[in-house]
Amino acid sequence: MADRNAPGRFITFEGIDGAGKSTQGRRLARWLEQHGVSVCLTREPGGSPGAEQIRNLLVTGPAERWDPWCEALLLYAARRDHWIRLIEPALARGQWVICDRFADSTFVYQGSAGGMCMAMLQRLHDLALGPVRPDVTVLLDLPVPRGLERVRDRATGEDRFENRARDYLDRLRKGFLDRARAEPDRIAVIDASAAPGEIAHAVLDELRARLPRDTASWPTTAP
Numbered sequence: 510m511a512d513r514n515a516p517g518r519f520i521t522f523e524g525i526d527g528a529g530k531s532t533q534g535r536r537l538a539r540w541l542e543q544h545g546v547s548v549c550l551t552r553e554p555g556g557s558p559g560a561e562q563i564r565n566l567l568v569t570g571p572a573e574r575w576d577p578w579c580e581a582l583l584l585y586a587a588r589r590d591h592w593i594r595l596i597e598p599a600l601a602r603g604q605w606v607i608c609d610r611f612a613d614s615t616f617v618y619q620g621s622a623g624g625m626c627m628a629m630l631q632r633l634h635d636l637a638l639g640p641v642r643p644d645v646t647v648l649l650d651l652p653v654p655r656g657l658e659r660v661r662d663r664a665t666g667e668d669r670f671e672n673r674a675r676d677y678l679d680r681l682r683k684g685f686l687d688r689a690r691a692e693p694d695r696i697a698v699i700d701a702s703a704a705p706g707e708i709a710h711a712v713l714d715e716l717r718a719r720l721p722r723d724t725a726s727w728p729t730t731a732p
């Protein structure tokens with residue numbers, strides 16, 4: 510958990526590729542800034558200079574470049590750098606950190622879909638970061654074919670994960686939903702096939718419901 514004594518809050522967006530995480534993260538960040546909340550918007554893998562270098566190793570090249578264990582080790586090297594250099598200091602300053610993907614992605618991509626043992630991943634997490642977890646995680650849930658359609662229209666060159674087989678992608682969606690069922694207090698599932706404005710509303714509603722004390726003074730204006 511993000512340190513409850515630190516004034517900031519740690520919000521993560523998760524989901525399959527093409528679910529709209531980046532769009533919704535940016536939208537939430539803009540709304541919060543407009544209403545006086547200082548925000549640090551970031552992403553994984555990446556978010557700090559060292560972690561962005563590791564990202565480049567992870568997201569380019571052929572799918573067989575790394576096995577799930579190597580991916581997990583690279584991801585946790587990146588995540589630790591990101592945590593100590595950017596996220597933890599931002600939370601301590603009282604900022605709200607909005608992060609596009611975090612540890613749930615590793616448990617789902619390398620664990621549920623990649624076949625790594627969840628207990629080993631948990632040990633890796635505990636070793637690298639200790640008891641760190643987001644205050645609220647928004648899972649943008651989308652059927653795999655819809656995600657694929659959206660991803661196909663992009664040309665980022667970062668397609669190592671996106672070129673995986675369809676059954677891998679099906680395991681991703683199920684893996685995220687399984688995590689949400691296991692941790693309903695932290696993970697809010699939102700239908701990502703709705704219009705972006707509706708999704709943004711749903712995200713704010715979930716934050717109000719889950720962080721009532723932090724959000725009590727927020728206006729009800731549209732995001």
Ligand code: TMP
Nearest residue numbers: 526553554584610611614615618670671
């Ligand atoms: P992005 O496209 O959301 O920026 O993420 C890049 C890819 O990295 C995406 O296909 C998911 C993958 N990924 C993992 O496999 N494990 C992780 O822990 C993270 C953060 C991302």
